[in-house]
Amino acid sequence: MFKILVATFAGLTLLTGCQSTSYTSVNDEVGLPTQLSITISNVRNTDGQLIVLVHDNSGDYHDDLNIHDPNANFYLKKVVTPSMPNTVVVFDNVPAGRYAINVIHDEDSDGGLDRMILPFTGMPSEPYALSNNIYDHFSKGDFDNALIEISAPKSKVDLRLATHLKKVVGM
Numbered sequence: 001m002f003k004i005l006v007a008t009f010a011g012l013t014l015l016t017g018c019q020s021t022s023y024t025s026v027n028d029e030v031g032l033p034t035q036l037s038i039t040i041s042n043v044r045n046t047d048g049q050l051i052v053l054v055h056d057n058s059g060d061y062h063d064d065l066n067i068h069d070p071n072a073n074f075y076l077k078k079v080v081t082p083s084m085p086n087t088v089v090v091f092d093n094v095p096a097g098r099y100a101i102n103v104i105h106d107e108d109s110d111g112g113l114d115r116m117i118l119p120f121t122g123m124p125s126e127p128y129a130l131s132n133n134i135y136d137h138f139s140k141g142d143f144d145n146a147l148i149e150i151s152a153p154k155s156k157v158d159l160r161l162a163t164h165l166k167k168v169v170g171m
Contacts (some may be wrong), residue, residue: 003111003139005080012103021058021059021061021062021143022039022057022058022059023057023059023060023073024057025057025075026056026057026058026097026147027056027097027098028125029097030095030097031096031150031152032092032095032096032152032153033093033095033096033152033153033155034093034094034095034096034150034151034152034153034155035090035093035094035095035154035155036090036091036150036154036155036157037089037154037155037156037157038052038088038089038090038091038101038103038156038157038159039086039087039088039156039157039158040052040082040086040087040088040089040103040159040160040161041086041158041159041160041161042085042127042160042161042162043082043083043085043086043087043105043161044084044085044127044161045082045084045107046062046081046082046083046084047082047107047108048082048105048106048107048108048109049065049079049080049081049082049101049106049108050065050081050082050089050104050105050106051078051079051104051105051111052077052078052079052080052089052101052102052103053067053074053076053077053102053103053104054074054075054076054077054091054094054099054100054101054144055074055075055099055101055102055143056097056098056099056143057075057143058143059163060072060073060075061100061143061146062140063101064140066110066111067079067111068111068112069111075099076091076094078091085154092130093143094155096150096155097149097150098147098148098149098150099131099148099150100130100131100143100147100148101129101130101131101146101147101148101157101159102128102129102130102131102140102146103128103129104126104127104128105126105127105128105132105161106126107126107127108126113128114126120165123164123165124163124164125163125164126163127161127162127163128161128162128163128164129158129159129160129162130159131146131148131159132145132146132147132148133160134146135164154168
């Protein structure tokens, strides 16, 4: 059993390691100040917290670190109390540009996305959402596919929470 877990972990590490990462911002210039409004739908309970992360580079996006980790860097971050069925989170003065947005419903308030041990080792067990509603069967999906354009003076983004298993089976 241990050998299966090690092989699964090694395979997942290899798959996620194949994606190109860089800690350089994809935005070459500082854009005009923008109000970014994110509506998070399908909030199923008010347990824990919603972690809303805005990324401007693939390195921080793919690091997937706990928000309490001293090595964690996010372009923007807010932690809010969830409200059902939708929660709206607003960031003011975001420079217009391209960003990837990641939302985690951290139901146990431990600061990160919990993952299954069995039966699907490594699969996220808490609901999450990514900009452009992307996901991949074996990882959170490519940064370039998650990029969206934020335009001045106001931009609105709609994200729908779901567990990874529900995303994979199309629920």
